[in-house]
Amino acid sequence: MRRVGSVIKIKPDKIEEYKRYHASVWPEVLKKIKECNIRNYSIFLKDNYLFSYFEYIGDNYEADMKKMADDPHTQKWWSIMKPMQEPLPTRKSGEWWAEMEEVFHLD
Secondary structure (H helix, E strand, O other): OEEEEEEEEEOHHHHHHHHHHHHOOOHHHHHHHHHOOEEEEEEEEEOOEEEEEEEEOOOOHHHHHHHHHHOHHHHHHHHHHHHHEEOOOOOOOOOOOEEOOOOOOOO
């Protein structure tokens, strides 16, 4: 199992809208997340930063992320979410949410 933490900024005037959308995520998007071997997925908010955490239980992360990115429902969802977000300038090439380094874990 792989633990993934990511961070991105959210535009202050979009926080409430973002929360409304995430209070009732589209069923097709939730289904695709599960189909792509993601479990225990959470998004946290603090001071205009969103922190995402999930556990990946599959065996081909890149293929599953491509499968998710190619899904039309997910693409539509992202087209609504992306204008609300501000990616970090330090993110890696090709990233929207900046993946974080895990420096500690305790089961």
